[in-house]
Amino acid sequence: RYRYYQNVCAQSYSFAWWDWPRWEREIDWMALSGINLAPAFAGQEAVWQRVRSGAEGRRGPGGPVGPADARRPAPGYRSLGLNQSEIDKYFTGPAFLAWNRMGNLRRWAGPLPPAWHVKQLYLQYRIVERMRSLGMTTVLPAFAGHVPQGILRVFPRVNATRLGRWSHFDCTYSCIYLLDPEDPMFQVIGTLFLKELIKEFGTDHVYSADTFNEMTPLSSDPAYLSRVSNAVFRSMTGADPKALWLMQGWLFQHQPDFWQPVQVRALLHGVPLGRMIVLDLFAESKPVYQWTESFYGQPFIWCMLHNFGGNHGLFGTVEAINHGPFAARRFPNSTMVGTGLVPEGIEQNDMVYELMNELGWRQEPLDLPSWVSRYAERRYGAPNAAAAGAWRLLLRSVYNCTGVCVNHNRSPLVRRPSLRMDTELWYNASDVYEAWRLLLSAGAELGSSPTFLYDLVDVTRQAAQQLVSDYYLSIRQAFQSHALPELLTAGGVLVYDLLPELDSLLSSHSLFLLGRWLESARAMATSDQEAEQYELNARNQITLWGPNGNILDYANKQLGGLVLDYYSVRWSLFISVLVESLNSGHPFHQDQFNQAVFQVERGFIYNKKRYPTVPAGDTMEISRKLFLKYYP
Numbered sequence: 001r002y003r004y005y006q007n008v009c010a011q012s013y014s015f016a017w018w019d020w021p022r023w024e025r026e027i028d029w030m031a032l033s034g035i036n037l038a039p040a041f042a043g044q045e046a047v048w049q050r051v052r053s054g055a056e057g058r059r060g061p062g063g064p065v066g067p068a069d070a071r072r073p074a075p076g077y078r079s080l081g082l083n084q085s086e087i088d089k090y091f092t093g094p095a096f097l098a099w100n101r102m103g104n105l106r107r108w109a110g111p112l113p114p115a116w117h118v119k120q121l122y123l124q125y126r127i128v129e130r131m132r133s134l135g136m137t138t139v140l141p142a143f144a145g146h147v148p149q150g151i152l153r154v155f156p157r158v159n160a161t162r163l164g165r166w167s168h169f170d171c172t173y174s175c176i177y178l179l180d181p182e183d184p185m186f187q188v189i190g191t192l193f194l195k196e197l198i199k200e201f202g203t204d205h206v207y208s209a210d211t212f213n214e215m216t217p218l219s220s221d222p223a224y225l226s227r228v229s230n231a232v233f234r235s236m237t238g239a240d241p242k243a244l245w246l247m248q249g250w251l252f253q254h255q256p257d258f259w260q261p262v263q264v265r266a267l268l269h270g271v272p273l274g275r276m277i278v279l280d281l282f283a284e285s286k287p288v289y290q291w292t293e294s295f296y297g298q299p300f301i302w303c304m305l306h307n308f309g310g311n312h313g314l315f316g317t318v319e320a321i322n323h324g325p326f327a328a329r330r331f332p333n334s335t336m337v338g339t340g341l342v343p344e345g346i347e348q349n350d351m352v353y354e355l356m357n358e359l360g361w362r363q364e365p366l367d368l369p370s371w372v373s374r375y376a377e378r379r380y381g382a383p384n385a386a387a388a389g390a391w392r393l394l395l396r397s398v399y400n401c402t403g404v405c406v407n408h409n410r411s412p413l414v415r416r417p418s419l420r421m422d423t424e425l426w427y428n429a430s431d432v433y434e435a436w437r438l439l440l441s442a443g444a445e446l447g448s449s450p451t452f453l454y455d456l457v458d459v460t461r462q463a464a465q466q467l468v469s470d471y472y473l474s475i476r477q478a479f480q481s482h483a484l485p486e487l488l489t490a491g492g493v494l495v496y497d498l499l500p501e502l503d504s505l506l507s508s509h510s511l512f513l514l515g516r517w518l519e520s521a522r523a524m525a526t527s528d529q530e531a532e533q534y535e536l537n538a539r540n541q542i543t544l545w546g547p548n549g550n551i552l553d554y555a556n557k558q559l560g561g562l563v564l565d566y567y568s569v570r571w572s573l574f575i576s577v578l579v580e581s582l583n584s585g586h587p588f589h590q591d592q593f594n595q596a597v598f599q600v601e602r603g604f605i606y607n608k609k610r611y612p613t614v615p616a617g618d619t620m621e622i623s624r625k626l627f628l629k630y631y632p
Contacts, residue, residue, distance in 0.1 A: 002137075002338025003360040004279065004301050005035040008210070008248065011042075012098035013310040013345035013555055017520035017538065020126055027127070031134040033357045037301075037338070039208060040131060040138040040201070043124035045097065046117035047196050049087055050076035076196070077148060080189070086150030087111075094524070095537035102213040103146035104166040108173040108546065109537045115526040121200075128201050139246050140197055142207035142236050143190035145179045145228070152177065159183040163215050168550040178211070178218075181231030190235025198239060205242040206277075212251050216258055222266030229270030245276045249300070253286040264288075265296045273297045280328075281305055281342055284320040285404050289328060294335045302328045303340035304356050309555035310345015311409035314432070314462045316352040316399035322365045345555070347511060348458075351375060351391075352399065368395060380449045387446060390438035390459070397431035398462065413468040413567060414556035416549075416597060417574035418590055419476055423469040433632055436463045440627055443620050453619050457509045460623040461558055464502040467630055471498065479578045479588070487582065491575035499568040501626050507560030508617040514561030515611030517542070539605045549598060561611040566604045570597055 018026075030038060077087050092100040093109030094116060100106060128138050152160060159180035166174040179186045194207065209232050211217075217225060236243035252259045259267075268276065278300040280288050289300055302325045306316070328336045339360040341353055354375065359366070372395045373388040380387060401407075405426065412421045436459050439452075446452040471494040478486035506512035521538035525531035542559075543566060545551035573596060581588045 002037045003034050004037045004340030006039050007342040007344050009098045009344040016095050027130045037137045040128045043120040044141045046121045081154035082150040090148035093537040095541040102210050103176045113530050137204045139206045139208050142209040143193050144209040144211040146176050158185050181228045191238035194239035206244045207236050208246045210248050225266040226270035229267045233271045249278045249288050250281040252288045264292050268296050268298045279303050284317045299335045299337040301338040301340045303342045305342050307343035308408045312558040313409040314398035315407040317401050317405050318399050379451045380446045384442045386438040386442040390435040393431045393435040397427035401426045411465045412472040413465050429466045484582050495572045503564040505622045508615050508619040510615045514559040515613040519613045569600050
């Protein structure tokens with residue numbers, strides 16, 4: 001029934017700075033791909049925040065925003081009695097809203113300027129209108145129970161409990177309050193918010209809420225868990241009697257020690273059967289339906305997560321996705337109602353998403369080698385034996401991770417240097433080098449195809465990423481055997497040639513430019529102050545991810561500008577510290593290095609440099625130059 005698309009995290013990792021033309025392009029691609037169920041999450045903070053009483057209305061800088069009746073009092077936080085500073089201490093900055101919405105994070109990189117709300121509302125009207133006009137079912141956000149601390153000041157008797165810390169953040173930026181599901185305010189706030197949202201945007205009767213995303217519930221008592229899910233569902237039906245709850249199933253595989261079968265069943269059965277759809281979010285690697293008797297009767301969508309943090313890096317689990325959805329349909333008493341794509345970030349590994357989309361229409365698994373040969377022809381607009389050969393090599397290597405595969409790019413290239421870095425690969429590196437050679441040889445025939453040039457950059461980038469690991473191993477070996485000349489040679493090649501060459505390769509293609517990400521953030525601003533804040537949001541997310549490197553390099557990207565001014569500077573410092581250690585005879589201390597390198601990382605965020613938004617250089621020539629120098 002459903003072909004679902006979008007991950008809540010992608011709203012921040014990929015869509016954070018999108019304008020309407022970029023959204024329109026994506027929605028058109030969704031229609032072309034047969035997607036018929038997707039979230040429309042923009043503008044929700046505006047509805048939470050809104051103040052509209054009496055004559056004040058909802059006038060943005062350019063007059064009224066949107067069609068709703070301006071005289072209605074709003075159920076936002078302001079109308080509940082919160083003041084602006086209490087709201088500002090709750091919302092994060094734009095690049096981190098995904099985790100604010102799931103109750104993980106507050107305040108960090110905020111507050112949200114009023115103009116942000118106006119722009120997001122405007123986008124949301126257009127997003128839902130376009131999605132519906134193309135026959136898609138939109139999913140709107142609902143109330144999951146998380147509230148700003150100010151609620152306790154306004155309603156001192158309310159029963160709310162502080163959740164624990166999230167990830168590597170302390171309570172300065174996490175530990176959000178969760179309303180007790182049995183507190184009457186839960187229904188009041190939840191239903192008011194959803195009613196307002198429906199008045200604003202209309203509805204297709206599907207709502208998303210995640211109460212315990214990566215957060216441990218206050219009790220493992222099944223009765224408590226049923227009450228929570230029942231309260232969330234009732235706050236939906238209070239606003240829309242036809243409500244269907246769409247819930248991410250990530251929590252069950254993320255904390256399996258807590259979510260034993262009895263707890264899972266209790267949470268799922270707090271909602272009438274058929275009134276919830278669960279996204280089996282990581283089904284290609286860690287399916288949950290298999291150990292929950294198909295979610296104990298609730299419908300589910302078999303989803304491919306594939307990507308974390310929007311990282312670059314060739315990766316796929318093609319065998320798992322080619323067979324997984326069909327096995328799920330054959331499962332005893334299967335309640336599977338669709339397939340889904342749920343990457344944390346997009347604009348990487350197009351092939352895997354094309355394959356998954358196609359499988360949504362199939363009765364049985366594909367013959368992958370012949371499918372990928374045809375894919376190359378469709379992608380480049382002409383048959384080419386070398387290109388097809390390159391894709392068959394990539395299919396059997398980088399794209400064929402088996403077992404439990406978690407695609408965080410852990411290449412030394414994009415991680416803070418140390419003497420204990422992971423260089424393991426799940427594939428044969430020589431297959432990528434050979435695919436690189438074959439693609440280059442197809443350049444004379446296919447060089448005018450934009451998709452070919454994109455893939456050439458991506459495969460060359462992957463080869464360079466592998467080479468960085470080789471140089472790292474040489475550097476480590478030289479240091480450990482006190483061989484200073486070898487250390488200087490390997491370190492010199494890495495920092496003064498390979499990384500600058502990789503940076504110039506990436507800078508030759510518009511989709512691999514740091515400037516594109518940063519300038520799209522600045523373009524959302526209506527003042528210089530906003531532009532600065534948005535740019536710092538954008539820089540922090542792809543590097544430190546938090547004030548102190550809390551989730552360091554989780555959302556790493558390989559972009560022209562970032563390789564030279566962030567990754568390369570770290571490697572340069574690492575090598576000079578190792579050289580100094582050999583020269584002085586003092587041991588290398590990782591802790592001391594981490595403190596020094598943190599200043600480098602932070603320095604990048606505040607360097608004020610403007611990066612190009614227009615590519616420079618000839619992709620084919622740069623790739624060929626790298627090939628002649630480095631092909632093993």
